[in-house]
Amino acid sequence: MKKAIILDLDNTIFSTPSIGDKLFADLYYLLEINLSEFEGDLENLKKDINRKPFSVVAKQYKMTQSLYKDALQLLSELTYNETIEPFPDYNEVTKIQCDKFLVTSGFPKLQNSKVKQLGIEKNFKGIYIVDTVMTNDTKKNVFKKILHYYNYDTSEVVVIGDDPESEIAAAEELGIDAILYDKLNLYANYFKNPKISDFNQLQNYL
Template identity: 30%
Template sequence: MCPSSRLPTLRARPGSRRIQPSEGEPILEKPPAATQRDTRRLHFDAVIFDHDNTLADATRVGEDLFQPAFDAVLGKVSAQNRADKPYMDKLTRAFAACWFTAFDAVAKSHDFTADMTDAGKKAFTEIQVKKESGYAPYRDAYLVPLIHAHMPCFLVTSGFQKLQESKIDVLGMRPWFDEFIVDRVDVAGASHGKKVVFADIVKRHGFKHERVLVVGDNPVSEIKAGNELGMHTVQVLRPRVEWSNDANAHIFTLAQLWPLIGLGDDAPEPAHK
């Protein structure tokens, strides 16, 4: 559902060249001061951002970070299945999917046994990103606090509480958002799904669904949730992210959000190049 027929449609052909933003841009510790937000001319009243592969490359935490969880899962695989190459190939693909999709969803879609799932969850609950890991946001992430100066912004991510919070804290992103919410998968019954989380944000803040913009990479997570609630969805085509026709619009960089939101034709350049 598109809030306005005048909104720019930021699409690109599926086969077009994907632009990979460089990383390592200095992080803004605090968003620019805004004494009063004027949203009268904006196309939306709020933005909900995903984190992994939207604001930062999930793999930048280090390839070895998830290995304890993968080893725990592998430890519950039977000897018979370990000797089965097709089964092990499928398991390798499942581990690769963990960089883009929450572990519980991966476990379900790849037919993990209960023991494999439980072992993986237990290991993941203790994993955290360290400051010395070299973890960094995408270079264009500096635009998020600038957008926040004009309108409410929310960060909603799915995963393990310690892991997701450590990512945000290492990057210093908490001040960029009105709320940071983790849809937890590490506690039974704690995960409600992003649709429920999005609906709760709208209800508590009095937003209209069609005036909320959802920005993310995953078509079966935040894009699906936003669509089902009648929000406007934008897929960010980061490296290794596959184009999905489910999103209302597609962008290569966050700079393309600037005109989509109604903030002007061109996004501001970073303060330090």
């Protein structure tokens, strides 16, 4: 039995696209009036904003420095103040008797507001927000800190998230077991690590 679970937030505990249109309305407008300042399709860009860190998306779409700066200014002050519903199966995580940590990357004000509106603070021993824009911190560094501070062996921890290139890759680099949470079946051909689409399946890997 694992002693600790490290969970991602966006698209792991709740669906980011479910609040995306309201949350990113001002950002979407900024992009729409500056179509010449990035490459690629606007609708695809919007979808990626709901799935990946903004710095990664900006680089992917070759956003100009001017637009990137304006977008960062907007996003750094953004909060979400309406109720957010977690995925129905998230309740299964709360039933598991082990330490739980939330590690998410993004803008601190925004990520903190999501956690508050989800009402999930009580479920976690620790909550860590990695600001990848204003700091050089990474999820990998946070995972290492958790292992060291709580004296966990890598074999005693499992990381669960929706992004193979983010938290899953960081766990792999540290030798921590990782599980891809693929609620929307975006990674049909992914077989590198165990994959689940419902937290009811999680007990099989603990």
